[in-house]
Amino acid sequence: xxxxxxxxxxxxxxxxxxxxxxxxxxxxxxxxxxxxxxxxxxxxxxxxxxxxxxxxxxxxxxxxxxxxxxxxxxxxxxxxxxxxxxxxxxxxxxxxxxxxxxxxxxxxxxxxxxxxxxxxxxxxxxxxxxxxxxxxxxxxxxxxxxxxxxxxxxxxxxxxxxxxxxxxxxxxxxxxxxxxxxxxxxxxxxxxxxxxxxxxxxxxxxxxxxxxxxxxxxxxxxxxxxxxxxxxxxxxxxxxxxxxx
Numbered sequence: 001x002x003x004x005x006x007x008x009x010x011x012x013x014x015x016x017x018x019x020x021x022x023x024x025x026x027x028x029x030x031x032x033x034x035x036x037x038x039x040x041x042x043x044x045x046x047x048x049x050x051x052x053x054x055x056x057x058x059x060x061x062x063x064x065x066x067x068x069x070x071x072x073x074x075x076x077x078x079x080x081x082x083x084x085x086x087x088x089x090x091x092x093x094x095x096x097x098x099x100x101x102x103x104x105x106x107x108x109x110x111x112x113x114x115x116x117x118x119x120x121x122x123x124x125x126x127x128x129x130x131x132x133x134x135x136x137x138x139x140x141x142x143x144x145x146x147x148x149x150x151x152x153x154x155x156x157x158x159x160x161x162x163x164x165x166x167x168x169x170x171x172x173x174x175x176x177x178x179x180x181x182x183x184x185x186x187x188x189x190x191x192x193x194x195x196x197x198x199x200x201x202x203x204x205x206x207x208x209x210x211x212x213x214x215x216x217x218x219x220x221x222x223x224x225x226x227x228x229x230x231x232x233x234x235x236x237x238x239x240x241x242x243x244x245x
Contacts, residue, residue: 002041002143003038003039003040003041003051004028004032004034004038004040004041004140005040005041005042005043005049005139005140005141005143006020006021006024006027006028006040006041006042006043006140007024007042007043007044007045007136007139007140007147008020008021008024008042008043008044009021009044009045010044010045010046010048011044012042012043012044012048012049012050013050013067015067016065016066016067017055017063017064017065017067018042018052018063018064018065018067019061019062019063019064020042020061020062020063020064022060024042024062025060025061025062026060028040028054028062029057029060029062034054034057034062035054035057036054036055036056036057037053037054038053038054039051039052039053039054040052040053040054040064041070042064043139043140043145044145045136045139045145045146045147046145046146046147047072047073047075047145047146048069048072048145049069049070049072049073049145050067050068050069050070051066051067051068051069051070052064052065052066052067052068053065053066072145073143073144073145074243075103075105075146076103076104076105076238076242076243077241077242077243078103078187078191078237078238078241078242078243079105079168079187079189079190079191080103080104080105080106080190080191080192080193080234080237080238080242081104081105081106081107081108081168081190081191081192081193082095082099082104082106082107082108082193082195082230082234083108083110083159083192083193083194083195084099084107084108084109084110084195084226084230085109085110085111085112085114085115085156085194085195085196085197085201085226086109086110086111086112086115086116086117086118086119086153086197087115087116087117087197087198087226087227088116088117088198089117089127091198091226091227092109092117092127092131093130093131093134094227095107095226095227095230095231096131096134096135096138096150097134097135097137097138098138098230098231098234099148099230099231099234100134100135100138100139100142100144100147100148101138101141101142101144102231102234102235102238103144103234103238103242103243104148104234105148105149105190106148106149106150106151107131107135107148107149107150107151108151108154108159109127109131109150109151109152109153109154110153110154110155110156110159111153111154111155111156112156112196112197112201112202112205113156113201113202113204113205114196114197114198114199114200114201114202115197115198116197116198119153120153124152124153125152127153128150128152128153131150132147132150135147135148135150156205157204157205157208160205160208160209160212161208161212163212163213164212166212167189167190168187168188168189168190168191168192169184169185169187169188169189169190169191169192169215170191170192170194170209170212170213170214170215171184171191171192171193171194171214171215171216171217171233172194172201172206172209172210172214172215172216172217173193173194173195173196173216173217173218173219173224173229173233174201174206174216174217174218175200175218175223176218177216177218178216178217178218179215179216179217179218180217180218181217181219181233181236181237181240182240184215184217186240186241187241191237191241192214193230193233193234193237194209194214195226195229195230195233196226196229197226198225198226217233219232219233219236
């Protein structure tokens with residue numbers, strides 16, 4: 001069983017002792033009920049990690065010692081950008097969690113015409129902070145040392161129109177008449193995967209995406225829910241060209 005892991009904003013300490021941030025200390029002492037001499041790992045979200053031992057627990061403070069650099073975990077060899085149309089809160093949390101575990105480099109929430117959730121202003125800021133927390137927890141669990149970049153929500157059509165001549169490969173999941181992912185060429189720079197909301201894309205949205213060079217792909221003969229489509233699409237990309245093979 002792997003040691004408990006905690007996110008600590010960079011830079012990681014160079015000294016022999018280090019105090020865990022408040023949230024991580026609370027989780028270590030009050031939730032996991034770790035004790036002195038237990039071994040843990042801390043990571044900075046940009047690829048670095050340290051093994052450590054708990055030296056002291058006093059009130060709300062957790063002090064680590066015996067800090068040692070551990071072997072770096074390589075990031076996915078495929079730069080996957082998940083462009084996910086906004087859906088219900090529970091589904092978005094699940095998508096962010098699983099996409100993080102599967103190794104995406106960026107998550108871009110998009111406000112589509114048929115999105116159930118409507119996020120603007122303070123609600124958007126609050127959701128962004130929450131999604132980042134979900135991604136941190138996923139990294140702690142799965143052993144990933146680099147956090148995915150999660151963007152602020154954007155309008156889908158405006159985002160699509162800004163992509164003219166953008167580098168990389170772009171795919172959109174569309175039911176009916178689409179091609180198989182396996183017949184496409186391997187992405188050389190990045191792979192952007194565009195997923196619709198619960199009600200699917202409007203005809204205007206899908207047409208704009210196709211005009212901007214998105215390749216319509218189909219994952220099997222069944223119509224997938226938005227959260228299933230995202231994870232299935234990422235898994236297919238990783239299997240064909242990423243770190244699943």
